[in-house]
Amino acid sequence: DTAVSQTPKYLVTQMGNDKSIKCEQNLGHDTMYWYKQDSKKFLKIMFSYNNKELIINETVPNRFSPKSPDKAHLNLHINSLELGDSAVYFCASSPRDRGNYGYTFGSGTRLTVV
Amino acid sequence: AQSVTQPDIHITVSEGASLELRCNYSYGATPYLFWYVQSPGQGLQLLLKYFSGDTLVQGIKGFEAEFKRSQSSFNLRKPSVHWSDAAEYFCAVVPWAGNKLTFGGGTRVLVKP
Numbered sequence: 001d002t003a004v005s006q007t008p009k010y011l012v013t014q015m016g017n018d019k020s021i022k023c024e025q026n027l028g029h030d031t032m033y034w035y036k037q038d039s040k041k042f043l044k045i046m047f048s049y050n051n052k053e054l055i056i057n058e059t060v061p062n063r064f065s066p067k068s069p070d071k072a073h074l075n076l077h078i079n080s081l082e083l084g085d086s087a088v089y090f091c092a093s094s095p096r097d098r099g100n101y102g103y104t105f106g107s108g109t110r111l112t113v114v
Numbered sequence: 115a116q117s118v119t120q121p122d123i124h125i126t127v128s129e130g131a132s133l134e135l136r137c138n139y140s141y142g143a144t145p146y147l148f149w150y151v152q153s154p155g156q157g158l159q160l161l162l163k164y165f166s167g168d169t170l171v172q173g174i175k176g177f178e179a180e181f182k183r184s185q186s187s188f189n190l191r192k193p194s195v196h197w198s199d200a201a202e203y204f205c206a207v208v209p210w211a212g213n214k215l216t217f218g219g220g221t222r223v224l225v226k227p
Contacts, residue, residue, distance in 0.1 A: 041220045043158075045215065056213075
Protein backbone atom coordinates (compact mmCIF):
# COMPACT_ATOMS: atom_id res chain seq x y z
CA ASP A 1 0.00 0.00 0.00
CA THR A 2 1.23 3.47 -0.88
CA ALA A 3 1.85 5.51 2.27
CA VAL A 4 1.28 8.98 0.80
CA SER A 5 -0.54 9.04 -2.51
CA GLN A 6 -1.17 12.02 -4.76
CA THR A 7 -3.41 12.33 -7.76
CA PRO A 8 -2.97 13.12 -10.51
CA LYS A 9 0.70 12.42 -11.22
CA TYR A 10 0.71 14.75 -14.21
CA LEU A 11 -1.53 17.73 -14.89
CA VAL A 12 -1.40 19.89 -18.00
CA THR A 13 -3.81 22.77 -18.15
CA GLN A 14 -4.32 26.18 -19.67
CA MET A 15 -3.80 29.52 -18.00
CA GLY A 16 -6.82 30.75 -16.13
CA ASN A 17 -8.19 27.31 -15.33
CA ASP A 18 -8.93 26.00 -11.84
CA LYS A 19 -7.48 22.65 -10.80
CA SER A 20 -7.16 20.45 -7.73
CA ILE A 21 -4.55 18.00 -6.52
CA LYS A 22 -5.53 15.36 -4.00
CA CYS A 23 -3.42 13.78 -1.29
CA GLU A 24 -4.13 10.91 1.05
CA GLN A 25 -1.97 9.23 3.68
CA ASN A 26 -2.61 5.90 5.34
CA LEU A 27 0.09 6.20 7.97
CA GLY A 28 -2.09 7.60 10.73
CA HIS A 29 0.05 10.75 10.83
CA ASP A 30 -1.23 13.90 12.50
CA THR A 31 0.27 16.48 10.18
CA MET A 32 0.22 16.95 6.43
CA TYR A 33 2.03 19.38 4.17
CA TRP A 34 2.21 20.77 0.66
CA TYR A 35 5.59 21.58 -0.85
CA LYS A 36 6.40 23.19 -4.18
CA GLN A 37 9.51 22.27 -6.15
CA ASP A 38 10.42 24.76 -8.84
CA SER A 39 12.38 24.23 -12.02
CA LYS A 40 15.66 24.68 -10.13
CA LYS A 41 14.70 21.90 -7.73
CA PHE A 42 14.20 24.26 -4.77
CA LEU A 43 11.70 22.81 -2.34
CA LYS A 44 9.60 25.19 -0.34
CA ILE A 45 6.81 24.57 2.10
CA MET A 46 3.43 26.05 1.23
CA PHE A 47 0.98 24.81 3.84
CA SER A 48 0.74 22.52 6.82
CA TYR A 49 -2.31 21.08 8.53
CA ASN A 50 -2.45 19.35 11.88
CA ASN A 51 -5.61 17.35 12.48
CA LYS A 52 -7.51 19.45 9.92
CA GLU A 53 -6.26 22.72 11.38
CA LEU A 54 -4.06 25.05 9.33
CA ILE A 55 -0.80 25.65 11.19
CA ILE A 56 1.61 26.85 8.51
CA ASN A 57 0.68 29.20 5.70
CA GLU A 58 3.69 30.57 3.88
CA THR A 59 3.49 33.56 1.57
CA VAL A 60 1.42 31.80 -1.02
CA PRO A 61 -1.00 33.64 -3.35
CA ASN A 62 -4.66 33.52 -2.34
CA ARG A 63 -5.32 31.53 -5.50
CA PHE A 64 -3.99 28.52 -3.63
CA SER A 65 -6.41 27.07 -1.12
CA PRO A 66 -5.72 23.91 0.84
CA LYS A 67 -8.55 21.86 2.26
CA SER A 68 -8.34 19.07 4.81
CA PRO A 69 -11.63 17.17 5.20
CA ASP A 70 -9.99 14.83 7.72
CA LYS A 71 -6.50 14.21 9.02
CA ALA A 72 -5.78 11.63 6.33
CA HIS A 73 -6.50 13.96 3.43
CA LEU A 74 -5.08 17.28 2.30
CA ASN A 75 -6.14 18.64 -1.06
CA LEU A 76 -4.79 21.66 -2.90
CA HIS A 77 -7.03 23.77 -5.06
CA ILE A 78 -5.56 26.36 -7.39
CA ASN A 79 -7.66 29.07 -9.01
CA SER A 80 -6.83 31.09 -12.11
CA LEU A 81 -3.67 29.16 -12.91
CA GLU A 82 -0.66 31.13 -14.12
CA LEU A 83 2.43 30.08 -16.04
CA GLY A 84 4.52 30.54 -12.90
CA ASP A 85 2.51 27.88 -11.11
CA SER A 86 4.19 25.24 -13.23
CA ALA A 87 6.14 23.08 -10.80
CA VAL A 88 6.13 19.76 -9.03
CA TYR A 89 3.90 19.73 -5.96
CA PHE A 90 4.66 17.28 -3.19
CA CYS A 91 2.39 16.22 -0.41
CA ALA A 92 3.96 14.94 2.81
CA SER A 93 2.95 13.77 6.25
CA SER A 94 4.61 13.40 9.63
CA PRO A 95 3.69 11.88 12.97
CA ARG A 96 3.71 13.76 16.25
CA ASP A 97 7.21 12.37 16.93
CA ARG A 98 8.60 13.73 13.68
CA GLY A 99 12.20 13.66 14.85
CA ASN A 100 12.25 9.91 15.18
CA TYR A 101 10.13 9.08 12.17
CA GLY A 102 10.73 11.86 9.73
CA TYR A 103 8.48 13.01 6.96
CA THR A 104 7.01 10.79 4.27
CA PHE A 105 6.53 12.29 0.83
CA GLY A 106 4.23 11.44 -2.01
CA SER A 107 5.59 10.89 -5.50
CA GLY A 108 4.65 14.38 -6.63
CA THR A 109 2.29 16.00 -9.11
CA ARG A 110 3.91 17.68 -12.08
CA LEU A 111 1.75 20.65 -13.01
CA THR A 112 2.33 22.30 -16.37
CA VAL A 113 0.43 25.47 -17.20
CA VAL A 114 0.38 26.38 -20.88
CA ALA B 115 17.90 33.88 10.26
CA GLN B 116 17.35 30.16 10.29
CA SER B 117 18.74 28.47 7.21
CA VAL B 118 20.17 25.28 5.80
CA THR B 119 22.87 25.41 3.15
CA GLN B 120 24.30 22.89 0.75
CA PRO B 121 27.42 24.59 -0.64
CA ASP B 122 27.87 22.26 -3.62
CA ILE B 123 25.34 22.52 -6.43
CA HIS B 124 26.88 19.76 -8.52
CA ILE B 125 29.32 16.97 -7.72
CA THR B 126 30.71 14.51 -10.24
CA VAL B 127 32.23 11.32 -8.93
CA SER B 128 33.55 8.17 -10.57
CA GLU B 129 31.78 4.92 -9.92
CA GLY B 130 33.45 3.17 -7.00
CA ALA B 131 34.87 6.37 -5.57
CA SER B 132 33.82 7.87 -2.26
CA LEU B 133 31.27 10.66 -1.97
CA GLU B 134 30.77 13.39 0.59
CA LEU B 135 27.98 15.95 0.45
CA ARG B 136 28.08 18.96 2.72
CA CYS B 137 25.27 20.47 4.74
CA ASN B 138 25.43 23.38 7.15
CA TYR B 139 22.62 24.80 9.22
CA SER B 140 22.02 27.96 11.16
CA TYR B 141 19.58 27.48 14.00
CA GLY B 142 19.60 28.60 17.62
CA ALA B 143 19.35 25.07 18.96
CA THR B 144 20.28 21.83 17.25
CA PRO B 145 17.39 20.93 14.97
CA TYR B 146 16.30 17.54 13.72
CA LEU B 147 18.42 16.76 10.65
CA PHE B 148 17.55 14.70 7.60
CA TRP B 149 18.96 13.68 4.25
CA TYR B 150 16.62 12.90 1.37
CA VAL B 151 17.36 11.61 -2.12
CA GLN B 152 15.38 12.33 -5.26
CA SER B 153 16.07 10.18 -8.29
CA PRO B 154 15.19 11.68 -11.67
CA GLY B 155 11.44 12.05 -12.03
CA GLN B 156 10.83 10.51 -8.64
CA GLY B 157 9.68 11.61 -5.21
CA LEU B 158 11.74 12.14 -2.08
CA GLN B 159 13.11 9.20 -0.16
CA LEU B 160 14.47 9.49 3.36
CA LEU B 161 18.07 8.29 3.58
CA LEU B 162 18.71 8.94 7.26
CA LYS B 163 17.95 11.25 10.15
CA TYR B 164 19.56 12.59 13.30
CA PHE B 165 17.76 13.51 16.45
CA SER B 166 20.23 12.89 19.26
CA GLY B 167 22.75 10.37 20.48
CA ASP B 168 25.52 8.87 18.38
CA THR B 169 26.75 11.53 15.98
CA LEU B 170 27.46 9.01 13.22
CA VAL B 171 24.19 7.90 11.68
CA GLN B 172 23.72 4.97 9.36
CA GLY B 173 21.10 5.10 6.66
CA ILE B 174 19.79 3.13 3.75
CA LYS B 175 21.67 2.35 0.52
CA GLY B 176 25.03 2.37 2.30
CA PHE B 177 24.92 6.05 3.26
CA GLU B 178 26.02 7.53 6.56
CA ALA B 179 26.10 11.04 7.96
CA GLU B 180 28.05 12.69 10.71
CA PHE B 181 26.68 15.42 12.94
CA LYS B 182 29.23 17.96 14.14
CA ARG B 183 27.77 20.45 16.57
CA SER B 184 30.89 22.64 16.59
CA GLN B 185 30.65 23.11 12.84
CA SER B 186 26.83 23.12 12.57
CA SER B 187 27.22 20.48 9.92
CA PHE B 188 25.58 17.21 8.94
CA ASN B 189 27.58 15.81 6.03
CA LEU B 190 26.50 12.78 4.06
CA ARG B 191 29.00 10.14 2.95
CA LYS B 192 29.19 6.95 0.99
CA PRO B 193 32.42 4.94 0.72
CA SER B 194 31.82 3.62 -2.81
CA VAL B 195 29.20 5.04 -5.13
CA HIS B 196 27.21 3.07 -7.66
CA TRP B 197 25.81 4.41 -10.91
CA SER B 198 22.33 4.23 -9.34
CA ASP B 199 23.38 6.84 -6.77
CA ALA B 200 23.12 9.54 -9.44
CA ALA B 201 20.37 11.76 -8.08
CA GLU B 202 19.57 15.00 -6.29
CA TYR B 203 20.34 14.99 -2.58
CA PHE B 204 18.65 17.29 -0.11
CA CYS B 205 19.59 18.13 3.43
CA ALA B 206 16.62 19.21 5.54
CA VAL B 207 16.07 20.47 9.07
CA VAL B 208 13.20 20.90 11.48
CA PRO B 209 13.52 23.05 14.60
CA TRP B 210 13.12 20.91 17.66
CA ALA B 211 10.19 23.08 18.79
CA GLY B 212 8.49 23.27 15.41
CA ASN B 213 7.40 21.09 12.52
CA LYS B 214 8.38 23.12 9.46
CA LEU B 215 10.76 21.01 7.39
CA THR B 216 13.14 23.31 5.53
CA PHE B 217 15.29 22.06 2.69
CA GLY B 218 18.69 23.06 1.47
CA GLY B 219 19.11 23.90 -2.18
CA GLY B 220 20.13 20.38 -3.09
CA THR B 221 23.26 18.82 -4.57
CA ARG B 222 23.10 17.02 -7.89
CA VAL B 223 25.38 14.00 -8.01
CA LEU B 224 26.59 12.70 -11.35
CA VAL B 225 28.34 9.33 -11.50
CA LYS B 226 30.93 8.69 -14.20
CA PRO B 227 31.50 5.14 -15.40
